[in-house]
Amino acid sequence: MATGGILIETRAVLTGVGAPCVRRCYAGVSGKPKSVTHSCRTFTASAQACLPKAPQLAQPTSTWNPIRGKVRSSYGVTRVPKDSFSKRIAHKLSLPRFKARSGDVRILQTPAAFYDEVRAIIGRAEERIYFSSLYIGKGETELIDCIRQALRKKPYLKVLLLADALRSTREGPLTEANGKINGSGASLLAALVRDFPHQVDVRLYRTPGLPVWLEKVIGKRLVEGAGLQHMKIYGGDDEVIISGANLSNDYFTNRQDRYVHVQRHRLLSNYLHSLVLLTSRFSYNLKASAAASSSLTHHAPYDLHWDDGSDLLLSEDEDGNVTEEASLSIAPKKSKEYAFAETAGVALREFTDRWRIHTEAAKKRRAQDERADDEVDTFIVPVIQMGPMAIRQETDAMPLLFEAIEQQEAPIQETLPAAVKKGRLPAPRATIDFTSGYFSLYPLYKSLILKAPTSIRTRIITAAPISNGFFGSKGISRHLPPAYTWLESKFWDAVKREGKKKSIEIREWERDGWTYHSKGVWHTSSTQSAPTLTLIGSSNFGSRSALRDLECTLLIETAPSSSLSRSLKKEIDALREHATVPVNTELFRREDRKVHWGVKLATELIKGRL
Incomplete structure (x- = not known):
């Protein structure tokens, strides 16, 4: 497959649709549908795989609501709230906001x-x-x-x-x-x-x-x-x-x-x-x-x-x-x-x-088409971070996101029944899942996580040293995994000082033969069982991403009952499946986690570039 491959075009008439649906897939050199293994990768080149699948009906999700004492179903919650996170952030920062279907x-x-x-x-x-x-x-x-x-x-x-x-x-x-x-x-x-x-x-x-x-x-x-x-x-x-x-x-x-x-x-x-x-x-x-x-x-x-x-x-x-x-x-x-x-x-x-104006104009055009607008259940706000050009949309958006989550959860905490306040029933908590392959959190983000109220649970996934892409490399880069271990241990010390061990959890991702490079944020409210917001893109959420590199991230918000919300839950659950190493004081006492003093010193000198 070094040079070959042709496009196979398949046609299928969908029930109730007069025009044929044209789908294309990439096939082998011979042009026959088949599965091809190449360069340690396998891809399916089957024309059948490109045919449209039967539509799947949205399945209701439900969660135990301690306030009402009963199961609250999110089935039918097909819209993002009018005063949504994405709308508030886009408005305050004058960013474009795109409508989409999940x-x-x-x-x-x-x-x-x-x-x-x-x-x-x-x-x-x-x-x-x-x-x-x-x-x-x-x-x-x-x-x-x-x-x-x-x-x-x-x-x-x-x-x-x-x-x-x-x-x-x-x-x-x-x-x-x-x-x-x-x-x-x-x-x-x-x-x-x-x-x-x-x-x-x-x-x-x-x-x-x-x-x-x-x-x-x-x-x-x-x-x-x-x-x-x-x-x-x-x-x-x-x-x-x-x-x-x-x-x-x-x-x-x-x-x-x-x-x-x-x-x-x-x-x-x-x-x-x-x-x-x-x-x-x-x-x-x-x-x-x-x-x-x-x-x-x-x-x-x-x-x-x-x-x-x-x-x-x-x-x-x-x-x-x-x-x-x-x-x-x-x-x-x-x-x-x-x-x-x-x-x-x-x-x-x-x-x-210019693009904020374009998206506002598109919104006005869609308002004239009620059917098209009814199908919208997802919003996308691109967030650009380019420190050298003084473009700081990500670092401006993150505090607004934490603030909005706290404001959403505050009324819930105020109306908790006595049994919950006295600890006889568990209190509902929002969840922020946070991950980066390189644990070098920008100081602002550290502060937001550490200062968040206990009604917000933060779960962090980062790479174990053996799953860091620089593990075992040659030259000076071989010192990067212990450098990130040092930064991780310092953050854990801060968690203990703030008394947040019960609301901030850190786990390390480890999978035999794999490295970890994921980065992003997911938010699940205390009244839902699946995330309805995510940040996904190139940013590692460190000082280098905030100040030096060119980054592009999408803030995506979707309705609780959407297929996308379920996909986000599946995604974070799959990542957590391999996040099996809990971070605690005992971990950093292990011999294989001891960091040389020279690495500690160098890390403090260059941590703004990590």
């Missing part, structure tokens, strides 16, 4: 499902593909071949790939010796640009103000701590996946992350495509070197050019559409190669205001 929002559970769906998006795309990732693995020739095939079949298809410059060029220039290629993510993408110059844009972001000499003195790997392009957005046409996963083999096989797939939503897809386009205007244009030959199929020498985005193939127009002719996303003034932070910040704030 049936169009899927939670993917596994790396294999993520890989399959990324390939499927490529195969289904007719107009555009836009991917934003920290990096694309230098060995991901199969994924690139999938894009190549789509480009050959569809000459009007346009592809935009955004990655980080430091991470994508870490291996250095392309070399070939004794038949062995020393390539990089950049050289892999350069060959794609070489072969499809009129269809493919590749942009590499480099954090502003980072001097070239520093990279040469301490090396690219260490200088990456200054900041990276970290958004994980994988879109095509009217669908998009938001995740924390990059595009490389371990993220497709045995590195657990989170993935949300939003389908049939052109407005949201236009927003995210426009965001990637805008970021690309402050990034280098990657081109194959003029002397690059085509002797190597998958790699080519490359050059990086600063062009202010003037050579981008697509752009956003004044109505929020992405076209070849529009030029709205061009920066208001020429940006400097190493000092574009202020210009980019202005452009990003204008972008947010």
